[in-house]
Amino acid sequence: MLFTFKNKMLQTNLCNIRLNNPTILASGILGVTKESVSKVGKNGAGAVTLKSLCHEERTGFSNPTMFGYNSVFMNAVGLPGQGIDNAIKDFQRLDNLGVPVIGSIYGYRIEQFGEVAKKMASLNPSMIEVDISCPHMDYGKPYYADPELTSKITESVKKNSGKIPVSIKLSPNVYDIKEIAHAAEKAGADAITAINAVSGMVIDIDARKPILTNKTGGITGPALKPIAVRCVYEIHETVKIPIIGTGGVTYGKDAIEMVMAGATAVGIGTGIYYRGIGIFKKVCNEMEQWMKKNKVKNLEEIRGCAHQ
Amino acid sequence: MSYDELCRVEIPKVMEISKVVHEGKNQKSFFFRHYLGCKPGQFVMVWIPGLDEKPMAVSYLSKNEFAFTSNAIGRFTDSLDKLRKGDKVGIRGPYGNCFSTKINACVVGGGVGMASVSTLIDVLTNPVIINGARNKEYLIYLKRYKNKNMLVTTDDGSFGRKGFITDALDELLQNKKNKIKVVYTCGPEIMMKKVFDICQRHKVECEASLERYMACGFGICGKCMINDKILCVDGPIFNSKQLSKLSEFGNTARLKSGKNVTIKEYHAAH
Numbered sequence: 095m096l097f098t099f100k101n102k103m104l105q106t107n108l109c110n111i112r113l114n115n116p117t118i119l120a121s122g123i124l125g126v127t128k129e130s131v132s133k134v135g136k137n138g139a140g141a142v143t144l145k146s147l148c149h150e151e152r153t154g155f156s157n158p159t160m161f162g163y164n165s166v167f168m169n170a171v172g173l174p175g176q177g178i179d180n181a182i183k184d185f186q187r188l189d190n191l192g193v194p195v196i197g198s199i200y201g202y203r204i205e206q207f208g209e210v211a212k213k214m215a216s217l218n219p220s221m222i223e224v225d226i227s228c229p230h231m232d233y234g235k236p237y238y239a240d241p242e243l244t245s246k247i248t249e250s251v252k253k254n255s256g257k258i259p260v261s262i263k264l265s266p267n268v269y270d271i272k273e274i275a276h277a278a279e280k281a282g283a284d285a286i287t288a289i290n291a292v293s294g295m296v297i298d299i300d301a302r303k304p305i306l307t308n309k310t311g312g313i314t315g316p317a318l319k320p321i322a323v324r325c326v327y328e329i330h331e332t333v334k335i336p337i338i339g340t341g342g343v344t345y346g347k348d349a350i351e352m353v354m355a356g357a358t359a360v361g362i363g364t365g366i367y368y369r370g371i372g373i374f375k376k377v378c379n380e381m382e383q384w385m386k387k388n389k390v391k392n393l394e395e396i397r398g399c400a401h402q
Numbered sequence: 403m404s405y406d407e408l409c410r411v412e413i414p415k416v417m418e419i420s421k422v423v424h425e426g427k428n429q430k431s432f433f434f435r436h437y438l439g440c441k442p443g444q445f446v447m448v449w450i451p452g453l454d455e456k457p458m459a460v461s462y463l464s465k466n467e468f469a470f471t472s473n474a475i476g477r478f479t480d481s482l483d484k485l486r487k488g489d490k491v492g493i494r495g496p497y498g499n500c501f502s503t504k505i506n507a508c509v510v511g512g513g514v515g516m517a518s519v520s521t522l523i524d525v526l527t528n529p530v531i532i533n534g535a536r537n538k539e540y541l542i543y544l545k546r547y548k549n550k551n552m553l554v555t556t557d558d559g560s561f562g563r564k565g566f567i568t569d570a571l572d573e574l575l576q577n578k579k580n581k582i583k584v585v586y587t588c589g590p591e592i593m594m595k596k597v598f599d600i601c602q603r604h605k606v607e608c609e610a611s612l613e614r615y616m617a618c619g620f621g622i623c624g625k626c627m628i629n630d631k632i633l634c635v636d637g638p639i640f641n642s643k644q645l646s647k648l649s650e651f652g653n654t655a656r657l658k659s660g661k662n663v664t665i666k667e668y669h670a671a672h
Contacts, residue, residue, distance in 0.1 A: 130624050157455035158492075174625075180661050307452070
């Protein structure tokens with residue numbers, strides 16, 4: 095068989111979590127309900143990240159909260175979510191959905207990160223991802239831009255997450271992403287997810303107003319990829335923990351590029367907009383095709399090879 | 403490998419309102435001189451710059467014109483209600499799947515739900531229409547379909563037959579001489595659930611146009627999930643086979659935050 099799916103070629107070990115393949119649904123796309131998680135799993139994702147949850151229910155911003163054109167996709171949804179307490183009732187557990195689930199969390203204050211992490215851990219996800227980097231939070235000092243705050247949040251989450259590995263999701267909207275990644279690793283992070291969206295704005299010249307109701311938002315999609323690859327490359331130079339390379343991955347070649355920059359797994363979010371929910375299988379098939387053509391037996395052979 | 407997928411554009415296009423038609427109490431149709439390649443039952447996202455963006459069913463469709471019909475019941479639709487000819491809104495779409503267009507059809511529209519089935523009525527061959535509302539003031543499209551086979555009901559009997567739309571449907575299906583093979587419906591979800599149950603009892607195929615809170619309209623935000631279906635792309639129209647598997651249909655829906663609540667709480671919140 096030329097395009098088998100549960101093929102050993104793509105098997106990935108991420109913090110001792112065995113993934114059938116390195117593609118992971120990124121946080122914020124689908125991932126709101128149990129059934130949507132299973133649906134993405136059935137469509138071939140190696141793991142699924144939930145939409146971020148905090149200590150309270152949030153409705154988020156008014157629409158338009160997202161739109162796309164060509165290689166740019168923009169969103170400012172305002173972190174809507176049912177809150178961790180409602181989610182506990184809704185999901186009950188996260189270890190029986192047929193695919194490894196990553197619970198994404200955040201808080202407003204440092205101690206809330208810990209509280210939400212503890213509750214998320216009770217659902218038994220495969221991993222907890224910490225969103226310190228959403229570029230459009232409307233309160234307080236941005237945690238993502240400060241190594242000391244990043245370190246405090248990481249410690250707070252690690253103290254409350256038991257044996258569940260923790261990944262810190264970083265923002266590209268910083269002067270030096272390496273020092274933030276280093277701070278997270280030093281504080282005990284098990285992995286780094288890089289990157290979140292880049293801050294931007296689009297104005298409709300006929301309406302004479304920004305399209306997003308929040309005016310500014312996050313740029314994702316293929317336009318983000320060179321920035322993401324650069325960040326993953328820089329982080330790989332700095333830390334030893336695995337990296338989930340996220341940002342603009344749309345085709346198998348993009349995923350290969352991320353791995354060459356040093357990523358262990360590859361996040362896919364906006365890619366669903368371009369290629370539908372079948373993107374996970376498509377990307378895996380394209381990765382395998384490339385690997386066979388180039389006589390690469392497993393991803394370990396090429397991981398970080400761009401650094402040599 | 404093709405990169406055509408990367409040329410996808412889903413961004414509001416600002417258009418001028420060419421005509422506003424009063425349809426019923428708090429109900430108006432907004433027309434645009436623009437070709438919209440659209441099938442019966444599809445919807446567009448309507449943007450009032452700086453305020454909000456909501457899905458609206460396409461209710462009139464011709465070669466060079468389309469319209470949607472809005473019912474003023476909240477912040478967004480109240481603002482729409484104030485717009486006049488020459489004002490501008492943003493439009494993107496069309497989105498969603500479409501109704502089948504079978505013969506021997508009955509179309510059941512409850513209140514402004516008629517808007518979601520009107521472009522279907524326009525292409526069907528001699529459908530039986532059941533158009534119902536609370537009272538006379540809320541009935542729409544009476545003139546538009548005056549030459550069609552249309553049964554009108556009002557809950558209070560102020561116009562047409564007194565009683566619920568669902569009772570009229572039950573009677574119609576009971577009489578096998580009517581040869582109804584398929585029922586198309588849109589209206590309040592509780593009504594549609596009853597319509598579906600009646601169809602199941604009479605072994606008649608049913609297609610219903612459902613609604614859930616929506617942000618993107620193109621299947622990625624995950625807010626409009628109903629069971630395992632992404633309503634904006636897998637729906638909004640679901641057939642009997644699908645409806646019978648949707649345990650949330652007529653029961654629960656998700657708020658803007660993603661919290662799962664009863665249909666009653668959902669409608670109170672939106």
